[in-house]
Structures are given as C-alpha cells and as structure tokens.
Amino acid sequence: MPGSHVLEAAAMIPVQSLDDNLHVASIVVHAQPAMLDSVSAWLQQQSGTEVYGRDDQGKLVVVIESYNSQAVLNVIDNVQLQPGVLNAALVYHELVPPEEDTP
Template sequence: MNADTLHIASFIVHVRPPQLAAVAAWLNAAAGCEVRGEDPAGKLVAVVESLEECRALDLIDRVQTRPGVLGAALVYHQLLDPATADEPHEGA
C-alpha cells in the first residue's frame, strides 16, 4: 500500500429496480463508499475513496454478487496526494 496516493474511483451498478434500495444501502455502508446518483430504473453511481488501489476493484467484484445486481463497471479512477486532495485541482 502506498499511503502517498489517494485513489478516487467511481463505478456504475445496474440493478433490478426492486433491489435498488437494498444495494444502495449496502454500498453506502461499505467503508469509503458513497452512492452519489440513483436512477429508479435500476442504475446507481458510487464513489469510493481509499489509500489502497485494489479497494474499488474489490468492491465492484463484491457488489456483483449481491442479489438483483446485473453488472457493475469502473468508469473513473484518479490518483491524488492525500495532503492536497481537498484543494482545487487544475481542470476540476
């Protein structure tokens, strides 16, 4: 683990609508993860922050085994210095 790098990743989860709330609650309970968008038709956008690169990929693997989940895919990954992560960045 490289404590000098903060990994921020987002992914989309396609869920059967009846399980949407349960999957969103499960993601929100996962360490470092937050659901930032939700479509009642069955899509969730989740963001995970971690000092461990594999955290987002592990979470994607685990969410795909949840009841009602049809699929999940990484859509964004950024590396930041943890000391300056909350400061405005060029292009942000």
C-alpha cells in the same frame, strides 16, 4: 461452466498500492429495480463508498475513496455478487497525490 474458477481466481488477484495516493473511483451499478434499495444500502455500508445518484430504472452512481487500490477493486468485485446486481463498471479513476489531498 468449465474453467470459470480460473476466471474467478484471476479476478481476485491482490493488487497493492505502491504509493500514498488517494484513489478516487466512480462506478455505475445496474441493478434490478426491485433490488435497488438493498443494493444501495449495501453500498452505503462499505467503507469509503457513497451513492451519489440513482434512478428508478436500476442505476446507481457510486464514488469510492481509499488509500488502497485493492479496497476499490474489492468493492467493484463484491457489489457484482450482491443479489439483484446485473453489472458494475468502473467509469472513472484518479490518483490524488498526498500534497493535494485535503482531509
């Protein structure tokens, strides 16, 4: 599609955290049911990422924790490129200040 490379480049623009906050994000991933196990396994291998729920229809609830906002965006962008993934959407994002972050 003409011009799609511009959209792809814009989607990968680096964004840096300007503070030491912990980013906690939740995404919903919709995948083809036959690919659910492989998508879930890929997500579990990503740093700071945990699959909290799933259904046999192809939906995964995923939580991402990182001190770098770009890492959160990278997981969202990259999961959408995985075979069998139909969509990934951010549904929650919170910044936890360092004084509230307990290891």
